[in-house]
Amino acid sequence: MRWSNSGSVVSYDGGCNVSDEERPVGQKKLVRKAALPSKRGIRWPRWTGFRGMTVRDWLDLLVVPLALVVISFLFTTQQDQRQQKIENQRAEAERELAVERAQDEALQAYLDQMSGLLLERDLRTSEKGSEVRTLARARTLTVLGRLDPSRKTALMQFLVEADLVQRVDGRDPIIGLGGADLSYANLSRAGLSHANVSPASLREADLSRADLSYANLSNALSNKADLSRAYMEGANLSGVILHFADLHGADLSGADLSGAYLSKADLSDAHGINNEELAQQSKYLQGATMPDGQKYEEWLKDREDRQEDGGNE
Numbered sequence: 001m002r003w004s005n006s007g008s009v010v011s012y013d014g015g016c017n018v019s020d021e022e023r024p025v026g027q028k029k030l031v032r033k034a035a036l037p038s039k040r041g042i043r044w045p046r047w048t049g050f051r052g053m054t055v056r057d058w059l060d061l062l063v064v065p066l067a068l069v070v071i072s073f074l075f076t077t078q079q080d081q082r083q084q085k086i087e088n089q090r091a092e093a094e095r096e097l098a099v100e101r102a103q104d105e106a107l108q109a110y111l112d113q114m115s116g117l118l119l120e121r122d123l124r125t126s127e128k129g130s131e132v133r134t135l136a137r138a139r140t141l142t143v144l145g146r147l148d149p150s151r152k153t154a155l156m157q158f159l160v161e162a163d164l165v166q167r168v169d170g171r172d173p174i175i176g177l178g179g180a181d182l183s184y185a186n187l188s189r190a191g192l193s194h195a196n197v198s199p200a201s202l203r204e205a206d207l208s209r210a211d212l213s214y215a216n217l218s219n220a221l222s223n224k225a226d227l228s229r230a231y232m233e234g235a236n237l238s239g240v241i242l243h244f245a246d247l248h249g250a251d252l253s254g255a256d257l258s259g260a261y262l263s264k265a266d267l268s269d270a271h272g273i274n275n276e277e278l279a280q281q282s283k284y285l286q287g288a289t290m291p292d293g294q295k296y297e298e299w300l301k302d303r304e305d306r307q308e309d310g311g312n313e
Contacts, residue, residue, distance in 0.1 A: 107151050110143045111158065118162070123174060136164075137175050149184035156182070160190050167194035167214075178216075188226075198236070208246075233272065248289075257281040268293045275299055 114136065117123040121132045140159070144152055159165045164174045176196040183203035187210055195215045202222040207230050214234040221241045229249040238258045245265045253272025264287035267278065275290045285296040292299070 103147055103151055106143055106146055107155060110139060110155065113139055114158070114162075124163075126174070128172070133174060140175055140177075141180050145181045149186070152182060152185040153187070156185060156187055156190065160192070165195050166192050259283045262288050264288060267291050 114123075117132055117136050123132050123136055126132045140155075144155060147155065156165075159175065165177055166173055173195055177200055178196050178198050180197070180200045182197075182205050183201045184205060186206045188206045188208045190207070190210045192215050193211050193213045195212070197220055198216045199219040199221070200217075202217075202220055202225045204224045204226075205222070206226045208226045208228045210227075210230050212227075212230055212232045212235050214236075215232070216236045217240050218236045219239045219241075222245055223241060224244045224246075225242065226246045227242075227250050228246045229251075230247070231251050232255050233251055234254045235252075236256050237252075237260050238256050239260065240257075241261045242265050243261060243263050245262070247262075247270055248266045248268045249270065250267070251271045252267075255272070257273070257278065258281050260282045261284045262278075262282045263284045265285075266289045267273075268289045268291065270291045273291060275292055275294070278290065279285060279296075279300075288296045290296055290299050294302070
């Protein structure tokens with residue numbers, strides 16, 4: 001509104017400015033004070049739908065999308081782990097298959113080479129210490145060190161059936177097994193008479209009912225080997241390591257057990273040797289089961305008691 005010179009009121013558009021000359025004397029200039037900032041945060045326009053929302057409202061609003069993000073992350077992580085496990089299993093299966101294939105190839109190559117030595121270079125009729133025998137032994141020991149128990153068994157079956165590792169018709173074995181790794185191999189009932197297995201590893205090998213008569217196992221490592229009911233007449237077992245070995249029912253007639261390590265071995269029902277002979281020959285018998293079924297320590301105590309009783313008489 002405006003004032004006229006005569007003091008009458010004249011209306012005007014509220015958007016117009018009034019100069020100081022036109023304002024009546026004594027009228028104060030109206031000044032709009034700036035609004036103080038809100039202490040409650042942002043004042044959202046009504047159309048946003050956020051106006052008047054509290055902190056709890058905000059939390060309620062955010063909890064669902066946040067939970068979805070967390071669930072999605074956990075699901076993705078679980079999927080990645082499952083996929084990684086599948087890939088690891090596939091890689092492991094491929095590695096095992098590659099190892100199996102390599103062992104099959106190694107065994108087949110060995111059999112092919114030995115067939116050539118037998119048919120083309122007369123391995124059976126070769127002289128002791130000849131080049132062909134040296135080559136055959138070297139290849140045999142090399143391959144045995146690379147094969148698993150089942151393939152060692154197959155290789156040894158070939159050697160036994162080919163009469164290469166035992167005495168045949170008075171002829172000494174063509175291939176000596178000294179230094180061979182025969183651990184875990186199944187040699188049950190194998191004919192290894194006069195075989196030279198000194199020294200070799202027979203750890204946990206199955207030699208049950210095998211013919212080891214006059215075989216040389218001197219200094220062989222045979223921990224936990226199964227020699228139950230094995231025929232070992234005249235075998236050289238001097239210095240052999242037979243800890244935890246199963247020798248029950250074995251025929252040890254004339255076997256040389258001097259310096260043998262037999263701790264915790266089972267010699268129950270062994271033939272051709274008695275407790276006294278066994279104690280005199282072997283080096284360690286701690287925890288062993290003697291041929292009569294007694295534990296070594298019990299038998300030793302009984303013997304000492306008998307000696308004391310005999311002395312007192």
